[in-house]
Amino acid sequence: LAKTTQPISMDSYEGQEVNITCSHNNIATNDYITWYQQFPSQGPRFIIQGYKTKVTNEVASLFIPADRKSSTLSLPRVSLSDTAVYYCLVGGFSGNTPLVFGKGTRLSVIA
Amino acid sequence: GAVVSQHPSWVICKSGTSVKIECRSLDFQATTMFWYRQFPKQSLMLMATSNEGSKATYEQGVEKDKFLINHASLTLSTLTVTSAHPEDSSFYICSATRQGSNTGELFFGEGSRLTVL
Numbered sequence: 400l401a402k403t404t405q406p407i408s409m410d411s412y413e414g415q416e417v418n419i420t421c422s423h424n425n426i427a428t429n430d431y432i433t434w435y436q437q438f439p440s441q442g443p444r445f446i447i448q449g450y451k452t453k454v455t456n457e458v459a460s461l462f463i464p465a466d467r468k469s470s471t472l473s474l475p476r477v478s479l480s481d482t483a484v485y486y487c488l489v490g491g492f493s494g495n496t497p498l499v500f501g502k503g504t505r506l507s508v509i510a
Numbered sequence: 511g512a513v514v515s516q517h518p519s520w521v522i523c524k525s526g527t528s529v530k531i532e533c534r535s536l537d538f539q540a541t542t543m544f545w546y547r548q549f550p551k552q553s554l555m556l557m558a559t560s561n562e563g564s565k566a567t568y569e570q571g572v573e574k575d576k577f578l579i580n581h582a583s584l585t586l587s588t589l590t591v592t593s594a595h596p597e598d599s600s601f602y603i604c605s606a607t608r609q610g611s612n613t614g615e616l617f618f619g620e621g622s623r624l625t626v627l
Contacts, residue, residue, distance in 0.1 A: 442603045
C-alpha cells in the first residue's frame with residue numbers, strides 16, 4: 400500500500416486559502432487519492448477524492464500532478480470551524496482499499 | 511450519501527467485562543468493514559478488516575481472541591472487546607466501503623469511546 404507523508408501541522412488565519420500537500424511516491428496505477436477531515440472525538444469525514452489533474456467540489460479542490468506522486472488539498476477562505484486534522488489516503492480498486500492512515504496534518508485556524 | 515452508524519457512542523465498563531460495539535451501514539451494502547482504534551492526539555490505527563460471511567483479518571499485534579469481530583450481514587459488523595482492561599480504553603471507529611465501489615472511498619461511523627475502569 401502506498402505510504403503517505405504530510406506536514407504534521409499548519410497554522411492559518413481566517414479567510415486565507417490553505418494548501419496541504421501529501422506525498423505518495425509509491426502510488427499504484429489503480430489507486431485513488433482521498434482526503435478526510437477529522438474533528439476531535441468524531442469519525443473522519445470525506446472531503447474530496449481524485450485520480451488525476453484537478454477535482455473541485457463545494458468545500459475544496461484537489462490538485463494532482465501528472466506523475467501522481469503527490470497531491471494538494473486546497474481549502475479556500477478557511478474559517479475557525481476548519482480547525483481539524485486532515486488525512487490523505489491512497490488506494491482503491493481490487494481490494495486495495497485505503498486502509499492505513501498516516502499521521503495527518505493538524506490545521507489550526509486563528510481568528 | 512452513505513451513512514455508517516456506530517452504537518454506542520460511548521461506554522464505560524468495569525475491568526474484566528466485555529463490551530460490544532455495533533457498526534451499521536444504513537443506506538448501502540458494505541462489502542468490507544474496517545475497525546480502527548485511535549488514542550488521543552494520534553492517528554487511526556487499523557485493527558482488522560472484515561468481509562461479510564468470512565473471518566476477519568487482523569493486523570499484526572492485534573489479538574483476535576480479545577477483539578472479536580463478527581460481520582454477519584452486508585450492513586452490520588460488531589466488535590466485542592472481551593475481558594476489557596484499562597489499557598483498552600480508546601476511541602474505536604468503524605468504516606465501510608460500498609459494494610461495487612472501485613474508488614476505495616471509506617464511509618466512517620461516528621466512533622465509540624470506550625473507558626474501562
